[in-house]
Amino acid sequence: MQRLLEPELMNDLEQVTAYANADFAAAHSAIMAQFPRLFPHTEGLHTVLDLGCGTADIAIRFARMYPNCKIDAVDGSANMLVQAQTFIERESLQDRIILHHQCLPGCELPNKNYDAIVSNSLLHHLHEPQYLWQTLKQYATAKTAILICDLIRPTSQQAATLLVEQYADSEPEILRRDFFNSLLAAFTLDEVHAQLSAANLPGLQIEQISDRHMLIHGYLP
Ligand SMILES: C[S@@+](CC[C@H](N)C(=O)[O-])C[C@H]1O[C@@H](n2cnc3c(N)ncnc32)[C@H](O)[C@@H]1O
Known part of the structure:
Protein backbone atom coordinates (compact mmCIF):
# COMPACT_ATOMS: atom_id res chain seq x y z
CA MET A 1 0.00 0.00 0.00
CA GLN A 2 1.29 3.48 -0.93
CA ARG A 3 1.90 5.98 1.86
CA LEU A 4 -1.01 8.47 2.19
CA LEU A 5 0.06 11.75 3.81
CA GLU A 6 -1.89 13.32 6.65
CA PRO A 7 -1.53 16.98 7.71
CA GLU A 8 1.78 17.59 9.48
CA LEU A 9 0.58 19.71 12.38
CA MET A 10 -2.24 18.75 14.73
CA ASN A 11 -3.67 22.18 15.36
CA ASP A 12 -7.40 21.51 15.00
CA LEU A 13 -8.95 22.25 18.41
CA GLU A 14 -11.33 19.30 18.37
CA GLN A 15 -8.47 16.96 17.47
CA VAL A 16 -6.22 18.45 20.18
CA THR A 17 -8.97 18.10 22.80
CA ALA A 18 -9.60 14.48 21.84
CA TYR A 19 -5.88 13.80 22.02
CA ALA A 20 -5.59 15.51 25.41
CA ASN A 21 -8.50 13.49 26.80
CA ALA A 22 -7.29 10.16 25.43
CA ASP A 23 -5.75 7.63 27.75
CA PHE A 24 -2.27 6.94 26.42
CA ALA A 25 -1.02 5.59 29.76
CA ALA A 26 -0.49 2.00 28.62
CA ALA A 27 1.07 2.89 25.26
CA HIS A 28 3.29 5.67 26.54
CA SER A 29 4.48 3.86 29.66
CA ALA A 30 5.42 0.91 27.43
CA ILE A 31 7.52 3.25 25.29
CA MET A 32 9.12 4.82 28.35
CA ALA A 33 10.03 1.37 29.66
CA GLN A 34 12.18 0.90 26.56
CA PHE A 35 14.49 3.76 27.49
CA PRO A 36 16.22 2.13 30.52
CA ARG A 37 16.29 -1.19 28.66
CA LEU A 38 18.20 0.38 25.78
CA PHE A 39 20.16 2.96 27.75
CA PRO A 40 20.85 1.54 31.22
CA HIS A 41 23.61 4.04 32.10
CA THR A 42 21.84 7.34 32.57
CA GLU A 43 23.94 9.00 35.29
CA GLY A 44 24.88 11.79 32.86
CA LEU A 45 21.35 12.38 31.63
CA HIS A 46 20.67 16.08 32.22
CA THR A 47 19.36 17.53 28.98
CA VAL A 48 16.60 15.98 26.90
CA LEU A 49 14.92 17.04 23.67
CA ASP A 50 11.40 15.80 22.81
CA LEU A 51 10.52 16.36 19.16
CA GLY A 52 6.82 16.66 18.27
CA CYS A 53 5.88 16.67 21.95
CA GLY A 54 2.11 17.11 21.48
CA THR A 55 0.44 17.43 24.88
CA ALA A 56 3.77 16.62 26.61
CA ASP A 57 2.64 13.28 28.00
CA ILE A 58 5.95 11.64 27.03
CA ALA A 59 7.98 14.59 28.34
CA ILE A 60 6.12 14.47 31.67
CA ARG A 61 6.71 10.72 31.99
CA PHE A 62 10.36 11.24 31.14
CA ALA A 63 10.74 14.01 33.72
CA ARG A 64 9.21 11.80 36.41
CA MET A 65 11.45 8.87 35.47
CA TYR A 66 14.65 10.94 35.42
CA PRO A 67 14.28 13.61 38.10
CA ASN A 68 17.63 15.26 37.30
CA CYS A 69 16.87 16.09 33.70
CA LYS A 70 15.54 19.23 32.03
CA ILE A 71 13.53 18.83 28.84
CA ASP A 72 13.11 21.07 25.83
CA ALA A 73 9.91 19.97 24.09
CA VAL A 74 9.14 21.14 20.56
CA ASP A 75 5.89 21.20 18.60
CA GLY A 76 4.62 23.26 15.69
CA SER A 77 1.03 23.25 16.93
CA ALA A 78 0.13 26.19 19.15
CA ASN A 79 -3.04 24.50 20.39
CA MET A 80 -1.13 21.36 21.39
CA LEU A 81 1.30 23.50 23.36
CA VAL A 82 -1.48 25.31 25.25
CA GLN A 83 -2.74 21.91 26.39
CA ALA A 84 0.81 20.72 27.11
CA GLN A 85 1.49 23.73 29.34
CA THR A 86 -1.67 22.99 31.36
CA PHE A 87 -0.55 19.40 31.96
CA ILE A 88 3.01 20.46 32.81
CA GLU A 89 1.77 23.00 35.39
CA ARG A 90 -0.64 20.44 36.86
CA GLU A 91 2.44 18.29 37.53
CA SER A 92 4.48 21.30 38.76
CA LEU A 93 7.10 20.56 36.12
CA GLN A 94 7.23 24.02 34.51
CA ASP A 95 10.81 24.54 35.72
CA ARG A 96 11.94 21.32 34.08
CA ILE A 97 9.94 21.11 30.84
CA ILE A 98 10.20 24.09 28.54
CA LEU A 99 7.95 24.19 25.49
CA HIS A 100 9.12 25.58 22.15
CA HIS A 101 6.66 26.53 19.43
CA GLN A 102 8.77 25.58 16.45
CA CYS A 103 8.68 23.34 13.40
CA LEU A 104 11.17 20.85 12.07
CA PRO A 105 13.38 21.48 10.21
CA GLY A 106 15.29 24.53 11.33
CA CYS A 107 14.54 24.46 15.05
CA GLU A 108 16.54 26.90 17.12
CA LEU A 109 16.87 25.51 20.60
CA PRO A 110 18.71 26.73 23.69
CA ASN A 111 21.22 23.86 23.89
CA LYS A 112 23.81 23.07 21.25
CA ASN A 113 23.23 19.37 21.89
CA TYR A 114 21.35 17.04 24.24
CA ASP A 115 22.09 13.97 26.36
CA ALA A 116 18.95 12.29 25.03
CA ILE A 117 16.59 12.92 22.13
CA VAL A 118 13.17 11.27 22.14
CA SER A 119 10.25 11.44 19.77
CA ASN A 120 6.98 9.55 19.67
CA SER A 121 4.63 9.51 16.69
CA LEU A 122 6.20 12.45 14.91
CA LEU A 123 7.91 10.67 12.01
CA HIS A 124 4.71 9.61 10.23
CA HIS A 125 3.45 13.22 10.30
CA LEU A 126 6.46 14.54 8.42
CA HIS A 127 5.95 14.91 4.71
CA GLU A 128 9.72 14.89 4.36
CA PRO A 129 11.07 12.29 6.84
CA GLN A 130 14.65 13.53 6.48
CA TYR A 131 13.62 16.55 8.58
CA LEU A 132 13.69 14.28 11.63
CA TRP A 133 17.07 12.76 10.80
CA GLN A 134 18.53 16.19 9.99
CA THR A 135 17.33 17.53 13.35
CA LEU A 136 18.91 14.56 15.14
CA LYS A 137 22.21 15.31 13.44
CA GLN A 138 21.85 18.97 14.40
CA TYR A 139 21.30 18.32 18.12
C1 LIG B 1 0.75 12.24 16.94
S1 LIG B 1 1.31 13.65 17.75
C2 LIG B 1 2.40 12.95 18.95
C3 LIG B 1 2.52 13.80 20.18
C4 LIG B 1 3.38 13.24 21.30
N1 LIG B 1 4.73 12.98 20.87
C5 LIG B 1 2.76 12.00 21.91
O1 LIG B 1 3.35 10.92 21.79
O2 LIG B 1 1.70 12.12 22.54
C6 LIG B 1 2.44 14.39 16.58
C7 LIG B 1 2.83 15.81 16.93
O3 LIG B 1 3.87 16.25 16.05
C8 LIG B 1 3.63 17.61 15.71
N2 LIG B 1 4.32 17.90 14.44
C9 LIG B 1 4.06 17.38 13.23
N3 LIG B 1 4.92 17.87 12.32
C10 LIG B 1 5.74 18.73 12.97
C11 LIG B 1 6.83 19.54 12.57
N4 LIG B 1 7.27 19.59 11.28
N5 LIG B 1 7.47 20.29 13.51
C12 LIG B 1 7.03 20.26 14.81
N6 LIG B 1 6.00 19.51 15.22
C13 LIG B 1 5.36 18.75 14.34
C14 LIG B 1 2.10 17.70 15.62
O4 LIG B 1 1.64 19.03 15.73
C15 LIG B 1 1.67 16.79 16.78
O5 LIG B 1 1.50 17.52 17.96
Whole structure:
Protein backbone atom coordinates (compact mmCIF):
# COMPACT_ATOMS: atom_id res chain seq x y z
CA MET A 1 0.00 0.00 0.00
CA GLN A 2 1.29 3.48 -0.93
CA ARG A 3 1.90 5.98 1.86
CA LEU A 4 -1.01 8.47 2.19
CA LEU A 5 0.06 11.75 3.81
CA GLU A 6 -1.89 13.32 6.65
CA PRO A 7 -1.53 16.98 7.71
CA GLU A 8 1.78 17.59 9.48
CA LEU A 9 0.58 19.71 12.38
CA MET A 10 -2.24 18.75 14.73
CA ASN A 11 -3.67 22.18 15.36
CA ASP A 12 -7.40 21.51 15.00
CA LEU A 13 -8.95 22.25 18.41
CA GLU A 14 -11.33 19.30 18.37
CA GLN A 15 -8.47 16.96 17.47
CA VAL A 16 -6.22 18.45 20.18
CA THR A 17 -8.97 18.10 22.80
CA ALA A 18 -9.60 14.48 21.84
CA TYR A 19 -5.88 13.80 22.02
CA ALA A 20 -5.59 15.51 25.41
CA ASN A 21 -8.50 13.49 26.80
CA ALA A 22 -7.29 10.16 25.43
CA ASP A 23 -5.75 7.63 27.75
CA PHE A 24 -2.27 6.94 26.42
CA ALA A 25 -1.02 5.59 29.76
CA ALA A 26 -0.49 2.00 28.62
CA ALA A 27 1.07 2.89 25.26
CA HIS A 28 3.29 5.67 26.54
CA SER A 29 4.48 3.86 29.66
CA ALA A 30 5.42 0.91 27.43
CA ILE A 31 7.52 3.25 25.29
CA MET A 32 9.12 4.82 28.35
CA ALA A 33 10.03 1.37 29.66
CA GLN A 34 12.18 0.90 26.56
CA PHE A 35 14.49 3.76 27.49
CA PRO A 36 16.22 2.13 30.52
CA ARG A 37 16.29 -1.19 28.66
CA LEU A 38 18.20 0.38 25.78
CA PHE A 39 20.16 2.96 27.75
CA PRO A 40 20.85 1.54 31.22
CA HIS A 41 23.61 4.04 32.10
CA THR A 42 21.84 7.34 32.57
CA GLU A 43 23.94 9.00 35.29
CA GLY A 44 24.88 11.79 32.86
CA LEU A 45 21.35 12.38 31.63
CA HIS A 46 20.67 16.08 32.22
CA THR A 47 19.36 17.53 28.98
CA VAL A 48 16.60 15.98 26.90
CA LEU A 49 14.92 17.04 23.67
CA ASP A 50 11.40 15.80 22.81
CA LEU A 51 10.52 16.36 19.16
CA GLY A 52 6.82 16.66 18.27
CA CYS A 53 5.88 16.67 21.95
CA GLY A 54 2.11 17.11 21.48
CA THR A 55 0.44 17.43 24.88
CA ALA A 56 3.77 16.62 26.61
CA ASP A 57 2.64 13.28 28.00
CA ILE A 58 5.95 11.64 27.03
CA ALA A 59 7.98 14.59 28.34
CA ILE A 60 6.12 14.47 31.67
CA ARG A 61 6.71 10.72 31.99
CA PHE A 62 10.36 11.24 31.14
CA ALA A 63 10.74 14.01 33.72
CA ARG A 64 9.21 11.80 36.41
CA MET A 65 11.45 8.87 35.47
CA TYR A 66 14.65 10.94 35.42
CA PRO A 67 14.28 13.61 38.10
CA ASN A 68 17.63 15.26 37.30
CA CYS A 69 16.87 16.09 33.70
CA LYS A 70 15.54 19.23 32.03
CA ILE A 71 13.53 18.83 28.84
CA ASP A 72 13.11 21.07 25.83
CA ALA A 73 9.91 19.97 24.09
CA VAL A 74 9.14 21.14 20.56
CA ASP A 75 5.89 21.20 18.60
CA GLY A 76 4.62 23.26 15.69
CA SER A 77 1.03 23.25 16.93
CA ALA A 78 0.13 26.19 19.15
CA ASN A 79 -3.04 24.50 20.39
CA MET A 80 -1.13 21.36 21.39
CA LEU A 81 1.30 23.50 23.36
CA VAL A 82 -1.48 25.31 25.25
CA GLN A 83 -2.74 21.91 26.39
CA ALA A 84 0.81 20.72 27.11
CA GLN A 85 1.49 23.73 29.34
CA THR A 86 -1.67 22.99 31.36
CA PHE A 87 -0.55 19.40 31.96
CA ILE A 88 3.01 20.46 32.81
CA GLU A 89 1.77 23.00 35.39
CA ARG A 90 -0.64 20.44 36.86
CA GLU A 91 2.44 18.29 37.53
CA SER A 92 4.48 21.30 38.76
CA LEU A 93 7.10 20.56 36.12
CA GLN A 94 7.23 24.02 34.51
CA ASP A 95 10.81 24.54 35.72
CA ARG A 96 11.94 21.32 34.08
CA ILE A 97 9.94 21.11 30.84
CA ILE A 98 10.20 24.09 28.54
CA LEU A 99 7.95 24.19 25.49
CA HIS A 100 9.12 25.58 22.15
CA HIS A 101 6.66 26.53 19.43
CA GLN A 102 8.77 25.58 16.45
CA CYS A 103 8.68 23.34 13.40
CA LEU A 104 11.17 20.85 12.07
CA PRO A 105 13.38 21.48 10.21
CA GLY A 106 15.29 24.53 11.33
CA CYS A 107 14.54 24.46 15.05
CA GLU A 108 16.54 26.90 17.12
CA LEU A 109 16.87 25.51 20.60
CA PRO A 110 18.71 26.73 23.69
CA ASN A 111 21.22 23.86 23.89
CA LYS A 112 23.81 23.07 21.25
CA ASN A 113 23.23 19.37 21.89
CA TYR A 114 21.35 17.04 24.24
CA ASP A 115 22.09 13.97 26.36
CA ALA A 116 18.95 12.29 25.03
CA ILE A 117 16.59 12.92 22.13
CA VAL A 118 13.17 11.27 22.14
CA SER A 119 10.25 11.44 19.77
CA ASN A 120 6.98 9.55 19.67
CA SER A 121 4.63 9.51 16.69
CA LEU A 122 6.20 12.45 14.91
CA LEU A 123 7.91 10.67 12.01
CA HIS A 124 4.71 9.61 10.23
CA HIS A 125 3.45 13.22 10.30
CA LEU A 126 6.46 14.54 8.42
CA HIS A 127 5.95 14.91 4.71
CA GLU A 128 9.72 14.89 4.36
CA PRO A 129 11.07 12.29 6.84
CA GLN A 130 14.65 13.53 6.48
CA TYR A 131 13.62 16.55 8.58
CA LEU A 132 13.69 14.28 11.63
CA TRP A 133 17.07 12.76 10.80
CA GLN A 134 18.53 16.19 9.99
CA THR A 135 17.33 17.53 13.35
CA LEU A 136 18.91 14.56 15.14
CA LYS A 137 22.21 15.31 13.44
CA GLN A 138 21.85 18.97 14.40
CA TYR A 139 21.30 18.32 18.12
CA ALA A 140 22.89 14.94 18.88
CA THR A 141 26.48 14.02 19.57
CA ALA A 142 27.93 10.49 19.55
CA LYS A 143 26.93 10.27 23.23
CA THR A 144 23.28 11.29 22.80
CA ALA A 145 20.84 8.47 23.59
CA ILE A 146 18.30 8.46 20.75
CA LEU A 147 14.87 6.84 21.02
CA ILE A 148 12.26 7.33 18.32
CA CYS A 149 8.97 5.45 18.31
CA ASP A 150 6.50 5.37 15.45
CA LEU A 151 3.79 3.41 13.72
CA ILE A 152 4.45 0.86 10.99
CA ARG A 153 2.35 1.16 7.84
CA PRO A 154 0.21 -1.94 7.37
CA THR A 155 0.08 -3.73 4.04
CA SER A 156 -3.47 -2.62 3.14
CA GLN A 157 -6.31 -0.30 4.19
CA GLN A 158 -8.17 -3.41 5.32
CA ALA A 159 -5.27 -4.32 7.63
CA ALA A 160 -5.31 -0.74 8.98
CA THR A 161 -9.05 -1.01 9.66
CA LEU A 162 -8.46 -4.23 11.58
CA LEU A 163 -5.79 -2.55 13.74
CA VAL A 164 -8.16 0.34 14.50
CA GLU A 165 -10.88 -2.16 15.48
CA GLN A 166 -8.45 -4.14 17.60
CA TYR A 167 -6.79 -1.26 19.47
CA ALA A 168 -9.14 1.72 19.34
CA ASP A 169 -12.62 0.25 19.18
CA SER A 170 -13.90 2.10 22.24
CA GLU A 171 -12.20 5.43 21.41
CA PRO A 172 -14.09 8.49 20.10
CA GLU A 173 -14.57 8.60 16.32
CA ILE A 174 -12.04 11.42 15.87
CA LEU A 175 -9.27 9.35 17.48
CA ARG A 176 -10.23 6.28 15.46
CA ARG A 177 -10.05 8.38 12.28
CA ASP A 178 -6.68 9.87 13.27
CA PHE A 179 -5.28 6.43 14.11
CA PHE A 180 -6.43 5.09 10.73
CA ASN A 181 -4.95 8.08 8.87
CA SER A 182 -1.72 7.80 10.85
CA LEU A 183 -1.35 4.12 9.97
CA LEU A 184 -1.71 5.02 6.29
CA ALA A 185 0.83 7.85 6.64
CA ALA A 186 3.39 5.73 8.51
CA PHE A 187 6.52 4.24 6.99
CA THR A 188 7.48 0.62 6.54
CA LEU A 189 10.58 -0.80 8.21
CA ASP A 190 12.30 -0.95 4.82
CA GLU A 191 11.53 2.71 4.13
CA VAL A 192 13.03 3.76 7.47
CA HIS A 193 16.11 1.62 6.76
CA ALA A 194 16.48 3.52 3.47
CA GLN A 195 16.01 6.88 5.23
CA LEU A 196 18.73 6.08 7.80
CA SER A 197 21.04 4.91 5.09
CA ALA A 198 20.46 8.10 3.05
CA ALA A 199 21.07 10.16 6.19
CA ASN A 200 24.25 8.18 6.94
CA LEU A 201 23.08 7.12 10.39
CA PRO A 202 24.40 3.56 10.67
CA GLY A 203 24.44 3.71 14.49
CA LEU A 204 20.65 3.69 14.68
CA GLN A 205 18.88 0.32 14.91
CA ILE A 206 15.31 -0.37 13.90
CA GLU A 207 13.34 -2.77 16.06
CA GLN A 208 9.73 -3.85 15.57
CA ILE A 209 8.21 -3.99 19.05
CA SER A 210 4.57 -4.78 18.24
CA ASP A 211 2.25 -5.41 15.30
CA ARG A 212 2.07 -1.63 14.73
CA HIS A 213 5.10 0.01 16.35
CA MET A 214 8.78 0.33 15.59
CA LEU A 215 11.61 1.77 17.66
CA ILE A 216 14.60 3.49 16.16
CA HIS A 217 17.35 3.74 18.72
CA GLY A 218 21.05 4.08 19.25
CA TYR A 219 23.71 6.73 18.77
CA LEU A 220 25.15 8.83 15.99
CA PRO A 221 28.35 7.43 14.47
C1 LIG B 1 0.75 12.24 16.94
S1 LIG B 1 1.31 13.65 17.75
C2 LIG B 1 2.40 12.95 18.95
C3 LIG B 1 2.52 13.80 20.18
C4 LIG B 1 3.38 13.24 21.30
N1 LIG B 1 4.73 12.98 20.87
C5 LIG B 1 2.76 12.00 21.91
O1 LIG B 1 3.35 10.92 21.79
O2 LIG B 1 1.70 12.12 22.54
C6 LIG B 1 2.44 14.39 16.58
C7 LIG B 1 2.83 15.81 16.93
O3 LIG B 1 3.87 16.25 16.05
C8 LIG B 1 3.63 17.61 15.71
N2 LIG B 1 4.32 17.90 14.44
C9 LIG B 1 4.06 17.38 13.23
N3 LIG B 1 4.92 17.87 12.32
C10 LIG B 1 5.74 18.73 12.97
C11 LIG B 1 6.83 19.54 12.57
N4 LIG B 1 7.27 19.59 11.28
N5 LIG B 1 7.47 20.29 13.51
C12 LIG B 1 7.03 20.26 14.81
N6 LIG B 1 6.00 19.51 15.22
C13 LIG B 1 5.36 18.75 14.34
C14 LIG B 1 2.10 17.70 15.62
O4 LIG B 1 1.64 19.03 15.73
C15 LIG B 1 1.67 16.79 16.78
O5 LIG B 1 1.50 17.52 17.96
